[in-house]
Amino acid sequence: MRWPLVSVIIPNYNGKEFLLTCLESVLEIDYASFEIIIIDDGSTDGSDKVVELFYKYPNLKLIHNEVNKGAAFSRNRGAHLAIGEYLMFLDNDTRVDSKWLKEAINVLRANPSIGIIAPAICDNRSGRLYLGHDIGFYLGRVTGITFDKKTSAGYLTNVPMIGANCFVMRKSTFMKVGGFDSFLNIPYEDSDLCARVRRANFKIACHANYFSYHHPKAKRASSALILREFRNKAIFMARYGNLLSFFIASPLYIIYYGIRALLSFRH
Numbered sequence: 001m002r003w004p005l006v007s008v009i010i011p012n013y014n015g016k017e018f019l020l021t022c023l024e025s026v027l028e029i030d031y032a033s034f035e036i037i038i039i040d041d042g043s044t045d046g047s048d049k050v051v052e053l054f055y056k057y058p059n060l061k062l063i064h065n066e067v068n069k070g071a072a073f074s075r076n077r078g079a080h081l082a083i084g085e086y087l088m089f090l091d092n093d094t095r096v097d098s099k100w101l102k103e104a105i106n107v108l109r110a111n112p113s114i115g116i117i118a119p120a121i122c123d124n125r126s127g128r129l130y131l132g133h134d135i136g137f138y139l140g141r142v143t144g145i146t147f148d149k150k151t152s153a154g155y156l157t158n159v160p161m162i163g164a165n166c167f168v169m170r171k172s173t174f175m176k177v178g179g180f181d182s183f184l185n186i187p188y189e190d191s192d193l194c195a196r197v198r199r200a201n202f203k204i205a206c207h208a209n210y211f212s213y214h215h216p217k218a219k220r221a222s223s224a225l226i227l228r229e230f231r232n233k234a235i236f237m238a239r240y241g242n243l244l245s246f247f248i249a250s251p252l253y254i255i256y257y258g259i260r261a262l263l264s265f266r267h
Contacts, residue, residue: 004109006034006101006168007082008090011074013041015092018215019050025095027057031102034088036060037078042068070185071164079174087174091165093215100210104168107155107205114157115177115202116194118167119210120147131206132159135191138245140237142191147208155207162204164190166212169197176200188232195240223261230257 008026012019026036038051042065051062063081065074071091079087086105090096097119104117121130131145145159164180177196180189194204221229230253237246 003032003102004086004105005084006031006086006088006105007078007084007171008034008036008088009075009078009082010036010038010090010092011041011071011078012038012043012047012092013068013071013074014043014045014047016043016045016047016050018093019047020053021095022090022092023050023054025098026090027054028098029096029101030098031105034059034101035082035084037081038062039065039074039078041065041070041074070182072180072185072189073182075164076179076182079171079179082171085171086168087171088168089164089166090212091214093217094165094212096166096212097210100166100207100212101168103207103210107207108168108170111157111203111205113201113203114205115173115197115200116162116167116169117155117205117207118159118162119212120206120208121163121165122211122213124213124215129211130163131156131208132162132204133191134160135236135241137240138242139249140233140241140246154209155205157203157205159204159206160198161191161194162206163214164193165214173197173200173202184232184235185228187229188236192236192239195236221260221264223264226257226261226264230254 036059040047054060075089088101100119107117108114129147131147133142133144135142177200181192184192237243
């Protein structure tokens with residue numbers, strides 16, 4: 001069986017702490033044909049030194065953004081440079097099961113109606129297991145879909161949305177829906193992509209038998225990131241939710257995000 005080429009795209013911005021573990025997990029993947037594209041987004045923490053340890057691998061490419069452009073832009077740039085038939089997006093603070101990619105490609109090849117497939121997420125900080133997430137149609141509340149691996153098996157095709165930390169899709173599908181919205185950057189850029197994939201009549205699948213292991217950053221969010229989160233929530237609801245109900249609830253959101261932004265100045 002000939003395995004199609006997969007382009008593994010890793011956006012990196014000051015991710016030196018976890019990048020080594022991420023790249024080691026990629027190189028342990030049991031798959032015959034893949035390239036690695038690292039898009040460095042203006043890092044200043046010496047991430048290049050980590051990547052240099054892997055220069056002996058001819059299938060690895062390091063691309064630099066001249067200035068910091070954000071994760072969504074970096075993923076799009078990697079996708080446009082990719083020569084693979086399939087794209088695997090992987091965040092720099094995530095490692096993945098070695099058997100995952102082969103299973104993902106098998107599922108996508110056997111199911112043309114599936115647009116995206118992701119492994120389950122293990123949050124290394126909380127220990128919780130997730131099969132994607134959902135966003136409320138009326139208030140925009142984000143809810144993680146938790147599960148018990150003792151009672152779950154196989155893959156689900158009715159997952160509303162998945163996070164961007166690890167997933168696989170055909171490059172043709174990614175280009176068809178327009179890729180990530182670079183204006184959103186993060187957060188909500190992954191949910192926005194999933195919404196457009198579903199509008200294009202593709203399903204989103206999540207596999208309960210394979211895991212990505214996510215190390216969420218403990219750094220406190222800045223006021224700018226908090227305010228951008230509120231902006232992106234409003235944009236997402238305007239595109240896909242019930243804007244009237246969100247507008248009615250918006251004063252509470254303004255208070256909530258305003259308090260968070262003010263508290264961020266105290267730390």
